[in-house]
Amino acid sequence: MDLTSLMGELLNKDRLDYLEIIENSEGAKSIDVAEEILKSRGITKPKEIKKENIKVNKRLRKLVDLGILDSTKKGEYEVSSLGYLLMDSWQELNEKAETLNKFRRFFDTHYIEDLPQEFIRQIYRLSEAELTRNPVQWMKEVMRYMKKIERKFYNSTEYLHDIPDEILEKKVTGKIEQISILYQFYKHPELNYPDEKELFDELVEAEVEFRYLTLKNRHPIGIRIVDEKWATFGLTRKADGVLDRDQTLIGTNRDFVSWCRDLMYHIWHFEAKPLDVSEIIAKKTEE
Numbered sequence: 001m002d003l004t005s006l007m008g009e010l011l012n013k014d015r016l017d018y019l020e021i022i023e024n025s026e027g028a029k030s031i032d033v034a035e036e037i038l039k040s041r042g043i044t045k046p047k048e049i050k051k052e053n054i055k056v057n058k059r060l061r062k063l064v065d066l067g068i069l070d071s072t073k074k075g076e077y078e079v080s081s082l083g084y085l086l087m088d089s090w091q092e093l094n095e096k097a098e099t100l101n102k103f104r105r106f107f108d109t110h111y112i113e114d115l116p117q118e119f120i121r122q123i124y125r126l127s128e129a130e131l132t133r134n135p136v137q138w139m140k141e142v143m144r145y146m147k148k149i150e151r152k153f154y155n156s157t158e159y160l161h162d163i164p165d166e167i168l169e170k171k172v173t174g175k176i177e178q179i180s181i182l183y184q185f186y187k188h189p190e191l192n193y194p195d196e197k198e199l200f201d202e203l204v205e206a207e208v209e210f211r212y213l214t215l216k217n218r219h220p221i222g223i224r225i226v227d228e229k230w231a232t233f234g235l236t237r238k239a240d241g242v243l244d245r246d247q248t249l250i251g252t253n254r255d256f257v258s259w260c261r262d263l264m265y266h267i268w269h270f271e272a273k274p275l276d277v278s279e280i281i282a283k284k285t286e287e
Contacts, residue, residue: 038052068086
């Protein structure tokens with residue numbers, strides 16, 4: 001296989017149009033492809049279609065030679081396994097570009113480089129999320145979905161926000177199966193803010209599961225997930241080094257929520273450590 005030719009064909013938008021036409025037709029002759037191409041340009045004259053068919057047929061044969069298309073005894077072309085793979089790769093690349101363009105200002109002004117590389121490569125999974133405009137909108141959505149928790153709540157934070165009392169009560173009574181908090185310390189084992197101490201005690205009493213990171217080589221990442229049905233994701237602003245709650249990505253789209261879940265799982269299991277609650281309590285006692 002000529003890799004240079006393969007890449008050249010893949011990067012040619014016309015060839016991708018050919019593949020899509022053939023895929024949608026579940027097999028097509030070159031004249032069918034030529035007709036569809038010209039129809040998209042508003043051209044329907046038979047003479048022009050025949051002229052276009054000469055070029056299209058030559059290109060389709062080259063795609064067969066490269067293994068991107070298969071030819072049948074009926075003179076039709078079908079997308080090969082390699083062709084489908086290349087179409088998927090192109091689609092993913094296109095979705096990445098669209099997502100980066102959609103949230104370009106957000107990514108430009110926040111520390112996206114704090115994310116593991118594999119999650120940056122899957123950035124297209126954020127395409128259907130919504131970018132909040134201010135902290136009021138963010139908090140309104142957070143509280144709305146927090147009250148809907150039925151089974152599990154996951155939170156990655158550097159500041160223990162006020163979790164509604166009814167949520168902790170549900171955890172204590174077993175109505176909520178799991179609350180898992182990934183706490184990001186600036187200076188372990190000292191809580192980042194004085195007003196977190198009382199809430200920390202309440203969370204411990206409710207038998208919340210904790211893990212922790214110490215923020216030495218990166219900035220905080222914010223994640224909240226409710227029952228794997230809703231999520232919010234935030235990064236630290238470059239301007240002031242603060243985890244942004246004015247602008248965060250938020251939503252119920254399955255790809256977005258699963259991306260947040262996978263990121264939380266990755267950090268929880270491969271980067272974070274179990275939190276020794278007694279260390280935090282001892283530190284509080286010293287103070």
